[in-house]
Amino acid sequence: MTDAVVLAEVWRSGVLEGVHRGHAVVLDVDGGVERAWGDPDARILPRSANKPAQASAMVRAGLPLEGELLALAAASHSGEAFHVEGARRILSRGGLDDAALRTPADLPLDDDVRTQLIARGGVPLPILMNCSGKHAAMLLTCVVNDWSIEDYTSPEHPLQASCREELEDLAGERSWATAVDGCGAPLYGLTLRGLARMGAACVQAPPGTPPRQVADAMRAHPEWVAGTSRDAAALSRSLPGLLIKEGAEAVYVAALPDGRGIALKVEDGANRARPAAMAGVLRAIGIDNATIEAQAHAPLLGGGAVVGDIRPGSFT
Secondary structure, three states: OOOOEEEEEEEEOOEEEEEEEEEEEEEOOOOOEEEEEOOOOOEEOOHHHHHHHHHHHHHHOOOOOOHHHHHHHOOOOOOOHHHHHHHHHHHHHOOOOHHHOOOOOEOOOOHHHHHHHHHOOOOOEHHHOOOHHHHHHHHHHHHHHOOOOOOOOOOOOHHHHHHHHHHHHHHOOOOOOEEEOOOOOEEEOEEHHHHHHHHHHHHHOOOOOHHHHHHHHHHHOHHHHHOOOOHHHHHHHHOOOOEEEEEOOOEEEEEOOOOOEEEEEEOOOOHHHHHHHHHHHHHHOOOOOHHHHHHOOEEEEEOOEEEEEEEEOOOO
């Protein structure tokens, strides 16, 4: 990547301790670049930010989910009890159980939930992995279509071919790379602009279409997408109609209710910089509220006391 700009700054005791560089873009409702910082065409691996398109592909292929379970199909969940129970509900609709999952054994993504589980003697399990809702939905889609389930994560599988086709259609571009995501499913590369187009396309799609069904479910059930205490869910709740999905290695995609698309990538992958960077983007286009203000000043501790913050870079 080239032409990166400072998306977030780390201030400690009045001293600029470090910076996080990256790229961000805001698209207008017609897909043109409204604002950009760094390279809007930077090639990235969107990680879980691709999930709205993957869920849309599954709905198009007959996935019989709606409401909170459809939101869970596009989630990076926290491993809370209702997430785990929801993933098992999806599996049960296909006559399956946890053994069918190809997600790696993991602990809950949320810090508090993980700590509580360990204190109870819990161990890593595939169902606890944050992508288990997506994988459960993938398996159910395979059952509905009489596709094989043993190899459902193979890029050559018809399920994954449909996911790639849907992603490319919504992003308006061909994927530039095929990789393996942390959950084991195929991961398709996009440009930052393409990722923003994908998010916007889900919100702009006509009611009842697969991408709109996914967008509506995610917006109605943010706690199923990102847990009850995480930054993405808080931002979604604070801006009714906002579609937002984070991805590992500090990726963010969002679509505003008016149809504008936003995407950003912090180059060093530091997730601590992602909320501040998004706060900077939103403020730069005239959107602010108490949640954005809080995320624009994530506390930095020293000796157990707040001595600084992680804040947006210069979004001029």
